[in-house]
Amino acid sequence: MSFEKLGLRAELLSAVNAQGYTAPTPIQTRAIPVILKGCDILAGAQTGTGKTAAFALPIVQMLSEEPPAKKKRQPRTLVLVPTRELAAQVGGAMQDYGRRLSLRATVIYGGININAQIVRLNRGVDIVVATPGRLLDHVDRGTLDLSRVRILVLDEADRMLDMGFIDDILDVAAFLPEKHQTLLFSATYPDSIKRLAGEILNNPSRIEAAPPNLAADVVTQMVYRVERLRKRELLAGLIQKDNWDKVMVFTRTRYGADKLTEQLISDGIAAAAIHSSKSQSLRTRTLEDFKRGLVQILVATDVAARGLDISGLPRVVNFDLPDIPENYVHRIGRTGRAGEKGVAISLACDQEQPLLVEIERLLGHKIPAKRLAEFQPKNDHDPDIVAAKRKLKERAAKKQKKAIAKSSAGPAKTRNPGKKRKNIKKQ
Numbered sequence: 001m002s003f004e005k006l007g008l009r010a011e012l013l014s015a016v017n018a019q020g021y022t023a024p025t026p027i028q029t030r031a032i033p034v035i036l037k038g039c040d041i042l043a044g045a046q047t048g049t050g051k052t053a054a055f056a057l058p059i060v061q062m063l064s065e066e067p068p069a070k071k072k073r074q075p076r077t078l079v080l081v082p083t084r085e086l087a088a089q090v091g092g093a094m095q096d097y098g099r100r101l102s103l104r105a106t107v108i109y110g111g112i113n114i115n116a117q118i119v120r121l122n123r124g125v126d127i128v129v130a131t132p133g134r135l136l137d138h139v140d141r142g143t144l145d146l147s148r149v150r151i152l153v154l155d156e157a158d159r160m161l162d163m164g165f166i167d168d169i170l171d172v173a174a175f176l177p178e179k180h181q182t183l184l185f186s187a188t189y190p191d192s193i194k195r196l197a198g199e200i201l202n203n204p205s206r207i208e209a210a211p212p213n214l215a216a217d218v219v220t221q222m223v224y225r226v227e228r229l230r231k232r233e234l235l236a237g238l239i240q241k242d243n244w245d246k247v248m249v250f251t252r253t254r255y256g257a258d259k260l261t262e263q264l265i266s267d268g269i270a271a272a273a274i275h276s277s278k279s280q281s282l283r284t285r286t287l288e289d290f291k292r293g294l295v296q297i298l299v300a301t302d303v304a305a306r307g308l309d310i311s312g313l314p315r316v317v318n319f320d321l322p323d324i325p326e327n328y329v330h331r332i333g334r335t336g337r338a339g340e341k342g343v344a345i346s347l348a349c350d351q352e353q354p355l356l357v358e359i360e361r362l363l364g365h366k367i368p369a370k371r372l373a374e375f376q377p378k379n380d381h382d383p384d385i386v387a388a389k390r391k392l393k394e395r396a397a398k399k400q401k402k403a404i405a406k407s408s409a410g411p412a413k414t415r416n417p418g419k420k421r422k423n424i425k426k427q
């Protein structure tokens, strides 16, 4: 398949050529012609499949074929994304393709001053790429008019729902004219996505870049069984032994990301953390440093990492297994991007066994396990184990003390005692 055969204009063919894309990816081959026909789509595609160009190219083409606005340009396409980083990335693609056809795209997200965004919107734009919260802020202020939008894209919709954006999405959809085309992209298909699709899509074409809920098979997966307290030592060992470069490491919490980063730095490894408590400018700078190779290990939480376009990422490490199995698929989608091979390594301790089972159930197969002799469970006299057990005991004692103090502070509320009595009688 070639881009020419997909029916794209010469200007866009030269744009993909300039990007160095020689042939469309499977999602591009399937989605572009259907979008150009004006149909709604429900597309299963992870980051790394080329999904951005799969919607950006046909949208830019369709907008360019409409007669130019007589008065101020009003947005005709709205792309909703879960994170600022993804907004910047998708916005960049829209600007790049759009510029060639005299279209204007702008990016709207929270966490930065709103005035510059208002100025840009006032100048008139054709395409808005936005995170839902800040977008609604503009609508409420009357600084953005959505009444001309005829294409709505929900990018990484599953992630937006995970982040609690469902009401915002439905609110935004309610501001659009009744007749519009909707393109929904999601890496996974939980029930919440099926419900949303049922609500906002009109007879959609279903397009799959990869089977639903399955991680890209260009990624080699493995899991190292290791004690919780020795994960950092194992990770540092792997990084140093095999001279790992450009690794993205996922932790479950922001605190965990910071702590691991500090420890890796003290092991002499150039690491940096990226998470939602860091300022936007710091996140952007860290990402740039990582891309340029100044930072060797990027430690990230799920929210911060979602949608980041880091090409040529050879390895992803799950330092903690994710609580939500779908996030495993998102995480390992960072590697094995557009035609490249990748490795996803998970470090799992005994306490994470139930999470591992859930992930393997979602994948439909077991992840090959590795055990390193030096990281096998230690005996009970090991000082690390003794210290960890003591800590757990102290924590439990503290919790108990708190509970006792609470209960002696006043009578505990009983819930519906009458009902309880009645139940006892019945038995």
Ligand code: AMP
Binding pocket: 020, 021, 022, 023, 024, 025, 028, 046, 047, 048, 049, 050, 051, 052, 053, 309, 311, 337, 338
């Ligand atoms: P995306 O899934 O949109 O985040 O894209 C993932 C990566 O694939 C990006 O770095 C794109 O530049 C790249 N890409 C997109 N389309 C193609 C293509 N047809 N050929 C090669 N690389 C591509």
